[in-house]
Structure formats: structure tokens, C-alpha cells
Amino acid sequence: MSHETAVEGTNYLNNGYSLRSWFLTTDHKRIAILYLFTIVLFFFVGGSFAVLMRLELMSPQGTLVQAETYNKLFTMHGIVMIFFFLIPSIPAVLGNFLIPMMVGARDLAFPRLNLLSWYVFVAGASVTLFALVTGGLDTGWTFYTPFSTSYSNTRVVPAMVGIFITGFSSILTGLNFIVTVHKMRAPGLTWFRLPLFVWSLYATSLVMVLATPVLAITVAMVAFERATGIGIFNPAIGGDPLLFQHLFWFYSHPAVYIMILPAMGVVSEVIATFSRKEVFGYRFVAAASLAIAVYGFLVWGHHMFVSGQSVYAGLVFSILSYLVAIPSAVKVFNWTATLYKGQIWFQTPLLYAFGFIGLFTIGGLTGLFLAAMAVDVHLTDTYFIVAHFHYIMVGGAVMGFMAGIHYWWPKITGRLYPEGWAKFSALVLFVGFNLTFFPQFLLGYLGMPRRYYHYPPEFQVLNVLSTAGASILGVGYLIPLIYLLWSLKRGKVAGANPWGATTLEWQTASPPITQNFPTTPVVTSGSYEFPALEEVHSE
Amino acid sequence: MSDHAHPTPVAHQFDDREQQTEVGRLGMWLFLATEILFFGGLFTAYLVMRWKWPEAFAVANSKMDVTLGAINTAVLLTSSLTMALGVRAAQLGRGKGSFALIIATMVFGLAFLGIKAVEYARKFQEGLFPGPGFVFEGATGRQVETFFSLYFMMTGLHALHMVVGIGILTVIAAMIRRGRFSPDYYAPVEISGLYWHFVDIIWIFLFPLLYLIHPHL
Numbered sequence: 001m002s003h004e005t006a007v008e009g010t011n012y013l014n015n016g017y018s019l020r021s022w023f024l025t026t027d028h029k030r031i032a033i034l035y036l037f038t039i040v041l042f043f044f045v046g047g048s049f050a051v052l053m054r055l056e057l058m059s060p061q062g063t064l065v066q067a068e069t070y071n072k073l074f075t076m077h078g079i080v081m082i083f084f085f086l087i088p089s090i091p092a093v094l095g096n097f098l099i100p101m102m103v104g105a106r107d108l109a110f111p112r113l114n115l116l117s118w119y120v121f122v123a124g125a126s127v128t129l130f131a132l133v134t135g136g137l138d139t140g141w142t143f144y145t146p147f148s149t150s151y152s153n154t155r156v157v158p159a160m161v162g163i164f165i166t167g168f169s170s171i172l173t174g175l176n177f178i179v180t181v182h183k184m185r186a187p188g189l190t191w192f193r194l195p196l197f198v199w200s201l202y203a204t205s206l207v208m209v210l211a212t213p214v215l216a217i218t219v220a221m222v223a224f225e226r227a228t229g230i231g232i233f234n235p236a237i238g239g240d241p242l243l244f245q246h247l248f249w250f251y252s253h254p255a256v257y258i259m260i261l262p263a264m265g266v267v268s269e270v271i272a273t274f275s276r277k278e279v280f281g282y283r284f285v286a287a288a289s290l291a292i293a294v295y296g297f298l299v300w301g302h303h304m305f306v307s308g309q310s311v312y313a314g315l316v317f318s319i320l321s322y323l324v325a326i327p328s329a330v331k332v333f334n335w336t337a338t339l340y341k342g343q344i345w346f347q348t349p350l351l352y353a354f355g356f357i358g359l360f361t362i363g364g365l366t367g368l369f370l371a372a373m374a375v376d377v378h379l380t381d382t383y384f385i386v387a388h389f390h391y392i393m394v395g396g397a398v399m400g401f402m403a404g405i406h407y408w409w410p411k412i413t414g415r416l417y418p419e420g421w422a423k424f425s426a427l428v429l430f431v432g433f434n435l436t437f438f439p440q441f442l443l444g445y446l447g448m449p450r451r452y453y454h455y456p457p458e459f460q461v462l463n464v465l466s467t468a469g470a471s472i473l474g475v476g477y478l479i480p481l482i483y484l485l486w487s488l489k490r491g492k493v494a495g496a497n498p499w500g501a502t503t504l505e506w507q508t509a510s511p512p513i514t515q516n517f518p519t520t521p522v523v524t525s526g527s528y529e530f531p532a533l534e535e536v537h538s539e
Numbered sequence: 540m541s542d543h544a545h546p547t548p549v550a551h552q553f554d555d556r557e558q559q560t561e562v563g564r565l566g567m568w569l570f571l572a573t574e575i576l577f578f579g580g581l582f583t584a585y586l587v588m589r590w591k592w593p594e595a596f597a598v599a600n601s602k603m604d605v606t607l608g609a610i611n612t613a614v615l616l617t618s619s620l621t622m623a624l625g626v627r628a629a630q631l632g633r634g635k636g637s638f639a640l641i642i643a644t645m646v647f648g649l650a651f652l653g654i655k656a657v658e659y660a661r662k663f664q665e666g667l668f669p670g671p672g673f674v675f676e677g678a679t680g681r682q683v684e685t686f687f688s689l690y691f692m693m694t695g696l697h698a699l700h701m702v703v704g705i706g707i708l709t710v711i712a713a714m715i716r717r718g719r720f721s722p723d724y725y726a727p728v729e730i731s732g733l734y735w736h737f738v739d740i741i742w743i744f745l746f747p748l749l750y751l752i753h754p755h756l
């Protein structure tokens with residue numbers, strides 16, 4: 001009986017079992033599941049490259065792999081993790097699943113484009129994987145010219161083609177979300193009643209739609225120049241390699257916000273639900289998402305302080321980079337204020353959200369070091385940079401993804417994950433993460449450059465610490481993989497709203513029916529109006 | 540099949556036809572925003588290179604066939620006119636008129652591509668296609684080659700968009716033929732028109748940037 005209750009009646013999961021019903025589905029929830037499988041696969045592929053690198057760096061001389069292999073490892077780690085895990089992670093999985101439900105719609109505005117985006121993603125990923133297995137790539141994930149166009153002897157052209165294709169899946173997803181939020185909201189759901197997750201995905205989508213095409217045309221130009229020997233990046237024929245960096249970072253700095261804004265959205269939801277309070281300064285948190293998206297387009301030059309860009313341009317980029325800290329800090333302070341005097345319920349998603357706030361703050365503050373030109377000259381291309389962006393991307397984005405997966409797991413599958421194991425692995429992840437990456441701040445400050453397969457012996461202790469942390473981190477990622485799969489059959493039946501959350505997706509069955517809601521919901525209040533808070537407190 | 544009040548049913552995710560139309564229109568505008576940034580990378584590259592090598596760009600420009608470029612500009616502007624009139628005819632429920640105008644738009648589009656092909660062929664013959672076969676006498680040869688690689692990338696990408704546009708209009712023409720549109724429902728014609736005008740506007744920028752440098756230096 002207990003196993004059967006979750007799947008009683010039809011829902012989106014038992015509504016057809018054939019391969020066709022999955023691979024030709026236009027249901028946003030099923031497409032989210034397709035994306036989930038794909039990106040988890042890539043997460044472990046990208047992670048395995050990291051394992052090899054950390055093993056190599058256990059000893060100063062470089063014993064495990066050759067220099068060339070090491071160059072390929074960090075390149076492929078970056079490409080896979082950024083383009084095939086982080087960028088699609090929260091938007092394409094949780095955003096796809098949740099945005100239509102959060103706005104009270106039956107589906108996204110363009111269901112078939114949504115399916116197409118997954119196929120485009122798989123096609124782009126296949127071409128890139130082809131490049132990786134038939135020789136790999138050693139340019140770094142940044143593909144700097146003229147190395148990538150003229151000197152590298154690796155598989156630049158197929159990798160560029162793969163990334164070009166993948167970009168369009170990102171554009172299609174962003175376009176779909178923007179139109180859905182504008183035009184598909186349920187009656188009564190005004191802009192300032194939207195959940196903050198929707199606000200941050202909306203801001204993310206703007207970045208996806210406006211930044212990704214620039215990356216696409218840039219990698220296309222690199223591939224073209226590489227294949228034909230003619231183009232605009234090679235200084236030997238009057239081209240300008242700095243132009244590549246401008247174009248690349250015009251996408252790739254905003255891409256950081258494609259990774260972090262959705263995680264911020266998750267954290268807002270989790271903190272509201274598990275402190276039983278409306279998010280403090282809701283409108284400011286919503287506006288901060290848009291502000292981050294807009295500022296994000298104006299700071300790319302902070303990646304080029306030592307590239308020979310004009311000092312005056314550097315100054316402007318430095319000041320603008322500092323300004324991004326304001327909306328980011330608005331969010332952190334408002335989350336903290338939400339927790340204050342809240343009725344805190346320590347469930348796993350909240351632990352991950354706490355992890356996010358702490359690690360993101362460290363990542364953000366070290367970002368300010370790097371935005372200062374003089375300090376940046378000292379720290380550029382050292383492990384300090386590596387530690388900084390891993391605090392943002394792993395400590396921030398991946399923690400946010402883990403928070404979201406746990407928070408919405410009961411909604412997606414109809415089952416609860418095992419709370420004890422989940423809390424334990426959240427702790428393991430937090431410890432493993434800090435042990436891996438904090439020593440890298442020190443290494444970088446002491447002058448160890450990134451992207452080398454060997455190093456002076458005095459750096460060994462910190463490197464061994466980092467590798468030890470990485471193995472703990474790896475365990476922290478494997479445990480959830482196991483218990484989440486286990487919970488699909490064995491987990492407790494969740495019920496519609498196990499957390500007592502207030503947003504619309506929790507007001508329908510778990511797992512939801514294919515149409516999401518039996519009838520279109522009518523919204524009469526904001527997203528976070530928790531009942532009877534005073535009564536609970538006065539007891 | 541050709542019930543004129545509701546030629547095609549509203550898709551399941553929408554409440555009514557109006558919502559569906561608005562969604563399609565906004566989707567296309569966003570797509571065009573993406574396209575602007577897509578071309579924007581090339582325009583930026585062009586500006587940087589022209590800033591860097593003004594003399595070479597002026598010299599290279601003298602090799603451009605302004606007459607053919609101007610004719611093509613006129614052809615494309617006319618196609619935008621027939622497109623706009625075609626949308627208007629669809630809005631008024633004049634199936635035959637809109638069919639003829641869409642076909643005319645496609646014919647102008649094909650004429651543009653034909654003239655472009657002639658230009659390309661001549662550039663090949665004159666050895667102005669970048670790469671091993673490129674020949675240009677003078678000190679600025681390599682930078683002239685840069686101009687021509689930008690020329691081929693920008694006009695090539697534009698031509699690709701024209702080909703896609705003609706493909707879209709083929710579908711639209713077939714739908715008009717089957718009586719799928721009415722004054723209540725002609726959104727696909729309108730949205731395709733937006734795309735066509737966009738491709739036209741890109742050319743309006745390409746023409747002066749690529750053909751008309753020399754007279755102004």
C-alpha cells in the first residue's frame with residue numbers, strides 16, 4: 001500500500017512508459033528529467049578529469065601524466081563542467097520543471113522548442129565529446145588566440161563546433177523562460193507576487209539570450225580562422241588577439257551569472273520555506289537579480305588587467321566590478337535578515353543554503369581582491385584565481401544546485417530522500433570543499449601559478465591537503481547519487497507539500513499531473529505568506 | 540479543415556488565441572535580439588579592424604562593386620515592401636493577394652542571392668577570396684585580406700539568413716494556399732515578416748560598411 005500511494009492516479013511519470021513517450025515528450029517536467037540525466041553524467045565526466053589532476057598534483061615532480069596530458073585535463077575539466085554542467089544545471093533542470101508550475105501554467109510557452117533545446121544540447125555535447133576522445137584540447141577553457149588559432153596541435157575545430165551548437169540550446173531555454181514569465185502567468189499572479197526563483201531565472205534568461213550569441217559567433221570565428229588560416233585574431237596577418245579576449249569575456253563573465261543567479265533563486269526559496277517567513281526586502285532581492293544581470297555585461301575587462309588593455313579601461317572595469325558587489329551583498333544581507341527571528345527548520349536544503357551563503361561570500365569577497373588592479377597583477381593566473389572561482393562555481397552554484405535538488409526532490413519524484421544521510425553528506429561536502437579549495441588561496445598568494453603539472457617542492461603540503469579534500473569532496477558527491485536513486489523506490493511517500501511551502505508548485509500533487517494543475521490556479525497573495533506565525537511563536 | 544473562424548486549434552498550453560499570438564510575437568522579438576548580438580560580434584570585429592587599418596580598408600573597398608551592391612539594396616528593400624503588403628493582405632483576409640505578395644518577396648530574395656553569387660564569383664576570379672589563392676599587390680596585402688575575410692563572413696552569414704527566410708516563406712505560402720489564415724489568425728505571417736525585415740535591416744548596415752568606405756575617405 002505505502003509504495004502505491006505515491007503513484008496512485010496518473011501523473012507525469014506514469015503517463016506513458018515507452019521510449020517514445022520520453023524522447024518525443026513536450027512536457028516540461030519530462031524534459032527536465034532528460035536534462036537531469038544528461039548533466040549528471042557530464043558532472044561525473046568532468047569530475048573524473050579533476051580527480052586525475054589532483055592525483056598528479058600530489059607530488060611536485062609530476063609523476064602520473066605528461067605535461068601535454070595535464071594541459072588537456074584542465075581544459076576538458078573546464079569545458080565539461082562549465083558548458084555541460086553548470087550552465088544548464090539549475091536552469092534546464094529545475095527551471096524547466098518549476099517555472100511553468102510556479103507561474104501556474106500548463107507548460108512553457110514553446111514546448112517543442114524546449115524539447116529541441118535538449119536535442120541541440122545532446123548534439124553539441126556529442127560533437128565536443130568527439131573532440132575530447134579523438135585527441136582532446138589543450139587551450140584551456142578560454143581558447144585564447146593566437147594559441148588556439150595558430151599553434152595548438154589539438155582538436156580545436158570540433159570543440160568549437162560543439163560549443164557553438166550547445167550555445168543554441170542555452171538561447172532556446174532562456175527565450176522560452178522569458179516569454180513564459182511575461183505571458184503565461186496565472187490570473188492574479190503579478191510581477192511582485194512571483195517567487196524569487198522565477199525572478200532570478202528571468203534575469204538569468206536575459207543573460208542567456210543576450211550573451212550566448214556573442215560566444216557563438218566568437219568560437220565560430222576561431223574555428224573559421226583555424227580551419228582556413230584567415231581571420232582577424234592572428235597578429236601575424238594584422239589581426240588582434242585581444243579582440244578575442246574582449247568577445248570571449250563579453251560572454252564568459254555574464255556566464256558566471258548564468259551559473260550563480262539561479263542558485264541565488266534556489267536559496268531564496270529554501271530560506272523562506274525553512275524559516276517560515278516572507279523573504280526580507282522581497283522587492284530588493286528581486287531587483288538585485290536584474291541589477292546583477294545588467295552589471296554583469298559591463299565588467300568583462302577585469303579578466304584582462306594584465307593583457308595589455310588600456311589602463312583607463314582597466315580603471316573603469318575595476319570600479320564597475322566593485323559595483324556588482326552591491327546587489328550581491330543586498331541578497332546576502334536580506335537572506336540573513338529573513339532568518340533572523342524566523343522559525344528555523346534544519347532540513348538538508350537549508351544546510352546547503354547556509355553552505356551557499358558562506359562559500360559565496362568568501363568567493364565574492366576574494367573577487368573584490370581580484371577586481372583591484374594592483375592586487376590582480378600579483379594574483380593573476382595563480383591558484384588564488386582557481387580558488388576564487390571554485391568558491392563561486394562549486395561553493396555557490398553547485399551548493400545551490402544540491403539545495404534545489406533536495407528541496408524539490410519530493411515534488412519531482414513524489415518521494416522523500418533519507419534525511420539523515422542527506423545531512424551527513426551535506427556536511428561531508430562542506431568539509432571536503434573547503435579542504436580542497438582553501439589551501440589553493442594560500443598557494444596562489446604564495447605564487448603558485450595555475451595550469452602547471454609540476455611545482456616547487458615547498459608547495460607540496462598545501463597541495464596534498466587539497467588533494468585529500470578533493471577525495472572527501474568526491475565521497476560527498478557519491479553519497480547523494482546513491483541515496484537519491486535508492487529513494488526513487490524506497491523513499492517515504494512525500495505528499496503534496498512536505499515542507500509546508502507556499503509557492504504554487506507545492507499546491508498540486510507530487511509528482512504533478514501532466515497538466516500541472518487540475519484547474520488553473522487563481523492567485524490572491526504574495527508568494528511567501530505563511531499562516532499563523534504569531535500563534536506558533538506565542539506558545 | 541478550412542473552417543475560417545478557427546483554422547488551427549489553440550495549442551494546449553494557451554488559454555486563447557490572443558495569448559498564443561502574443562507569445563509568438565514576443566518570442567520572435569527576443570530571437571531577433573539574440574540575432575543582433577550574434578551579428579554584433581562580427582560588427583565589432585569589423586569596427587576594430589577598420590580602426591586599426593583604415594588605409595587598407597579604403598584600398599580594399601575600391602575593389603567592391605558598388606553598382607551591384609546598390610542594386611541588391613534596392614531589391615531587398617522592395618522585398619521588404621512586398622512582405623509588409625503581404626502581411627497586410629493576410630490581416631485583411633485577402634488570401635490570394637497575400638499569397639502573390641509572399642511569392643514576390645521570395646522572388647526578390649532569390650534575386651538578391653543570385654546577384655550576391657555573381658559578386659562572389661567575380662571575387663574568386665580576381666583572387667580576392669582570402670586564403671592560399673589570395674593575390675593583392677601592395678604593402679597592405681595582408682590587411683586587405685582581413686577586409687575580405689570579414690566581407691565574406693558578414694555577407695555569408697547574412698546570405699545564410701536569407702536562405703532560411705526563403706525557407707520560412709515557402710512554408711507560409713503553402714499555409715496561405717491551404718486557407719489556414721484569417722483576419723483573426725495571421726500571426727505566423729506577421730512573425731515571419733518580422734524576421735524578413737530584420738534580415739533586410741542587417742543588410743542596410745552591411746552595405747555602407749562594406750561598399751561605401753572609399754568615397755568618404
Ligand SMILES: [Cu+2]
Pocket residue numbers: 252253256299300302303
Ligand atoms: Cu568576470
